[in-house]
Amino acid sequence: NPRTYIGSGKVAEIKSAIHAFDAETVIFDDELSPGQLRNLEKAFGGDVRVCDRTALILDIFNQRAATREAALQVSLAQMEYQLPRLTRMWTHLERQAGGQVKGMGEKQIEVDKRILRTQIGALKKEIESVRKHRKQYRNRRTAVPVPVVSLVGYTNAGKSTLLNRLTGADVLAEDKLFATLDPTTRRVQMKNGKEFLLSDTVGFIQKLPTTLVAAFRATLEEISESSLLVHVVDISHPLAEQQIEAVDKVLSELDASSIPMLMVWNKVDKANDPEKIIMEAKRNDVVCISALTGEGLEEFCNAVQERLKDMMVWVEALIPFDKGELLSTIHRVGMVEKTVYAENGTLVRAYVPLRFARLLTPMRQICMS
């Protein structure tokens, strides 16, 4: 029934369950229209609060927001959610009052809407300045050509645990939905001296409210500007497959589908049949790990390095002796095949990130034998 989302029989069933369990809140696993919310509240009677999936997610985000940036973004999403609902709420009051306060109600809606819109405008401005700041920071970071690898995945998949494990960072990792709202980037140093930047960010969820995606644009832009995505999956979760689909869907909304991706199955230690899973992973070019026990992490780093190499370009360059720091950078971020010391500098043959190759162009017209 479009008026109440569920049919009248279901309404009666829920109503008796409310009485039986003395429930205070009814949560719908979908987004409800403002009218449906109101009609359901009326049908269930009195003190029962009806809440939809979007409101619940916004609520959890609100509880988790620990930094100013996260709080700003959550407030924006909440206000955008309230705006249409606010209007209808007043129309509802008007009808109850039999139209007596019609003029007043209308005025009040206008006032409230204006206040909310002004607040939304101010918030957007503030978030925009955060965005610019982030962008500047990223630009400064790209001056050093270390590739950025972003962890993406369903909430609670183990992204923060993996980052902590690899970098000794101290990011809050908890058995909670949306433990992380703020992006964190850390340097990962591999045994062979190579390094990359690993970035952890907010987890995704099925039917992620669009207001949230829009509000978290500043945060999510980190993802769309990385060289490689690592999709972390909780393979021990019974709904792992649906979660993968949900993540892919959000990635395509973020225009990040074209970024190369490495799939990682996490929590193998907890899976029912680990051998079977590891076999299947091998067939599918997936790396199996346990961020908790450390199993598979070396293989993971190697796989990341392999993928990054695919994105590098081949250069042959003569690095003058007074540019020695360039040479050490090549060793750090690239893969050197050969170096020869010549009279006027060092000849290098290597795979390097494209951005870095551009820096080397003036030195490239060199022949090596």
Ligand SMILES: Nc1nc2c(ncn2[C@@H]2O[C@H](COP(=O)(O)OP(=O)(O)OP(=O)(O)O)[C@@H](O)[C@H]2O)c(=O)[nH]1
């Ligand atoms: N058994 C097991 N538990 C793990 C593993 N990796 C992470 N966990 C647990 O899973 C829970 C969620 O981990 P987080 O690292 O917070 O997950 P997240 O992906 O960062 O979650 P959000 O920040 O909400 O997106 C924590 O309780 C971790 O201890 C693993 O390999 N094995």
Ligand SMILES: [Mg+2]
């Ligand atoms: Mg996290």
